[in-house]
Amino acid sequence: MRLLFLTNRANALRARISNTFTLPERFKGTVVEKWAKYWTGLVRDYKDVGVDVVKFGYNKPRKALVITGASLGLYACVKRNPDEEVFLQLLRQWNNKLILVSPTEQNVIAKEYVRDLELVLNRNTLRTLSLGFCTLLWVDLYSKDDCTYKAICEYTGVDYLKFYQYIIDIGFWNRYWRLDWKMRNFDINYL
Structure with a gap:
């Protein structure tokens, strides 16, 4: 439930920011507008991935714990790889x-x-x-x-x-x- 509350707050905040921040007319149809759309799409995609990861962790905590532990173990092995x-x-x-x-x-x-x-x-x-x-x-x-x-x-x-x-x-x-x-x-x- 708390996760849905945070998701709703994030969506409301995003809608409020998108309503208040608009590009001036001189930037419409230029590279700046394409660049802004690219970065907003990228942030949206990463936000969706983060929300999906948290939902997965709540739905299957054991599997999430095993995946997290294996990832951290592999990261530690890579950091301590001798040369x-x-x-x-x-x-x-x-x-x-x-x-x-x-x-x-x-x-x-x-x-x-x-x-x-x-x-x-x-x-x-x-x-x-x-x-x-x-x-x-x-x-x-x-x-x-x-x-x-x-x-x-x-x-x-x-x-x-x-x-x-x-x-x-x-x-x-x-x-x-x-x-x-x-x-x-x-x-x-x-x-």
């Missing part, structure tokens, strides 16, 4: 922590993983693919600076069906999950 700079910072932090441990006490898996990532960075073959809510880090076959025919030709690149084999990490929520998983026990020697 290549975050990966390089995390790699430097883990590398510095690994260096502080004696080579005999370093975990072999963590040491090899960091060494492989450093080789990929030195070869300049690390690529990022942002999907909006997460980021895929993958290794390309050729360097960014390579100008040979094999590197430039689109048919000699990474095959889409085998793309999953080249993925080295997945970034989500400001973390790179494989890097964190490989480095969780970096200071324990399993030999």
Whole structure:
């Protein structure tokens, strides 16, 4: 009921404004009149969408809550989507922590993983693919600076069906999950 009351008030206010505000005769039939009609139509459309959303929320509150929660969750994932700079910072932090441990006490898996990532960075073959809510880090076959025919030709690149084999990490929520998983026990020697 309250929603209908607000809708009636908004319609009355709009009618009052449209009655009091009219374009002068010199602007009729010009670009200014078309521009004013465009903006009033746009405001009317957005007002109708807002009213429909509120009505939907009153009629189906659970569904509206699920849609709102999913939208907010997706928005939060997009805001916290890491990029290549975050990966390089995390790699430097883990590398510095690994260096502080004696080579005999370093975990072999963590040491090899960091060494492989450093080789990929030195070869300049690390690529990022942002999907909006997460980021895929993958290794390309050729360097960014390579100008040979094999590197430039689109048919000699990474095959889409085998793309999953080249993925080295997945970034989500400001973390790179494989890097964190490989480095969780970096200071324990399993030999």
